[in-house]
Amino acid sequence: MNDVAAQPAWSVRLALRCAAFAERWFPDAYVFAAIGVVVIAAFAMGFGASPAQVAQRFGEGYWSLIPFTMQMAFVVIGGFVVATAPPVARLIDRLARLPRTGRGAVCFVALLSMGSSLLSWGFSLVFAGLLVRALARRRELDMDYRAAGAAAYLGLGAVWALGLSSSAAQLQANPASMPPGLLQVTGVLPFTQTILLWQSVLMAAILIAASLLVCWLTAPTGAAARTAENFAGATVDVETPPLPPAPDSTRRPGEWLEHSPLLVILLSLLGFGWLALEFIDKPLVTAIANLNTYNFLFLSLGLLLHWRLRSFLDAVTRAVPATAGVLIQFPLYGGMALILTHATGADGVALSHRLAQLFVRIANHDTFAAVMGVYSAVLGFFVPSGGGKWIIEAPYVMQAANELHFHLGWTVQIYNAAEALPNLINPFWMLPLLGILGLRARDLVGFTFVQLLVHVPLVLGLLWLLGETLVYLPPVMPAGG
Template identity: 25%
Template sequence: MNRLAERFSKIVERFLPDAFVIAVILMLLMMVIALVMNPSDPLTIVESYGDGFWAYLTFTMQMILLLMTGMALAKVPFIERFLIRVASLAKSANQAYVLTFLVTSFAYYINWGLAVIVGAIIAREVGKRNQKAHFPLLVAAAYAPTVLYTAGLSSSIGLSVATEGHFLESMIGVIPTSETIFHSGTIIILLALLITMPIFLVLMAPKKNIIPFVEKEKKISSRIDGDEANKHSFASRLEHARIWGIITGIIGLLYVFISFFNGRDLDLNIINLTFLSLGLLCHQSLFRYAEAFKDAATSISPIILQFPFYAGIIAVLGSSGLAENIVNWMASVASTETFRLFTYWTAGFVNLLAPSGGGQWALQGPLQVAAGAKLGVDHAITAMAVGWGDGWTNLIQPFWALPILSVVGLHIRHIMGYCILLSVWVGVITSILIFWVY
């Protein structure tokens, strides 16, 4: 297995281009396919792309805030110190891979924005202490739990359908999280992947040509934290006063507690407010929180750049009828028992073109729900099958790996060979389980 992984990784490193190049090529490919399917109406395809380019601005902002508030929370000094102490627990290369995977998995369950920086910190600190560990595989181990976020507290689809006023409410109503992310079937799949994925990572570990972690020279911040001239000025004292962050954080958390007391379920907005408030409360100083937020923005700039292009792809998929054709074909060959499995596979394919759980649900959800309803499939199961498919091919869609790679200083091609092989295993075990546990 390690020989296969090494050879495959070298092939991927040679041929895989930058993630932004992949996004643009996919966009052009979708437009060509759309034109082939609708040769008499090329301007409509161009218009749908332009209209869709900005169609998901609200959702984009929710996703960016989810990521940035999680990353800012992970930069709280006592959390960073805790992660560094945890990293010291790994005493061998194999322990390094397993520890990195498990710690990041826990973070992904809580919040995938938090997990990005937690994974980067753990991979970096474990790599420092284990020079025999292959650093690209360590980073792959930190990114691999992205497949698990579907079952976590920041699940885009699970939280979306639990939010009042969501776009499919007229078709499926509001589905509580007890029927999606807290369903027993979801928990079984989650545990199966948690147990088997680190074993697969260890089997892929190279025995030679190890690339250890190398400390890069740190850049000196251009902004000095209170220079001598202004350190005791009124403005500086105001910026660094702890009271503002504490008060603002408490107010936000109080709102969250009141909302849950009044019966509100988890949704994207409440998760974002929770992590924003916790970040403010823990950083205390508004200056420190703003600096942590600024650092997070630097890491996710590739996502901000590429999200509109993928929104355009989603729009072209919808307007061309390609997505509808895929779902209709699937519904024609599926039965009530196999529908969830075909939904999982279809979602995995669509995610390669539209790597956003919420954006993909906006495109695929109405079609999938309608097809499932004809076969009498529970809407919650349909939603989770789409979610698992989305998480599965996140492993081979480089979009969401960009922030962690930005933090650790690697390119997508350094880890993608391992992620592709791991995705094969995830696809097999999830396909088997999703057929039986829902």
């Protein structure tokens, strides 16, 4: 019996049909974002907002996410720089030798993608994408390039928000970062009340296991597999240049400095010195709960691993194209978010509050987890903020949790787990990975859609079931707050 015959035919057929549908009908990521703006604007006007107000909010919000946009761009750049450093590139090549079958390779990529995303979703995307390319160079694996690319995306589409890079958990752990109104509602929620709850850890483990099972069941092999050679834009050859040679006296001074480790050593002393002070002066959960610190850590580590400024700068240059989608699309999401939250009807109520009121009105203590999970997932489909929209949702979501005496930390995790669901079919966060693989969103969405079919009932069920094991704790204000 060959490998194809051994696969459950129904699961492979489902994945291939979804992939074929996505390849034919799924739009480019920018088109997807533009459609989202139009839909949100139409709903806002349908509830009474004037066209002039909607246009004004769109323009005001267009540049509102520039700081966050740059942070996201640096997440991609930092992850790319680390993942393409010579030592890491060698590690990726070694890891790529381990799988023995194409289907096993897909599951291997999924496991490493989800595991690394719990530390950094940016590194996960780049690391897993480069691993797929290294595996694709092994022609004997007969690995489906689309399924492997979808597996590389599972970190961001499944569990990233349950890990250390959760923006919502980071925000709630740092009172200085919270808007004053939110602090009065929630108090301070340390990681021990959010991502480090045993319920959260268990949910992440279950989601990883379920995702791996779906990968195993749906990865095409044999004649059904489409390898990298079937895609015109796919380039799997090694792009990372060898470590630059040691400096010599014949080089010009500027070139000598580019190829010398001297400046790298001095900058690394400063950078890692500051990081050491951060982790010494602050509790661990506070020090790591800062996106700027994450970016600084990855850039500093990337610089050290490249060992030469020339190698580091070349890696940054290769990383920048992968940020193009983030830079051009985030303004649309900023405009969309402001329409959603500030374009009000005659009664002074914005569309986001109408949505919140709708879901909160039909919830009670027992149904709160499922209702808010659905709400967060639906809204996240239109505003894929990477956790940033928690600032918008948190005041009224957490107030509802207080009124229903529902565990506040688990409410954050409801948001985190549910927000990852639309990522499985929303192409925005795929952009850096697509740039590395030379694929389009429609090539991956067929496989990630099957994951979505499994994840939706599983996530909502776990949110409800595990939430029943927690007891409400009143908000804890910081000392002097």
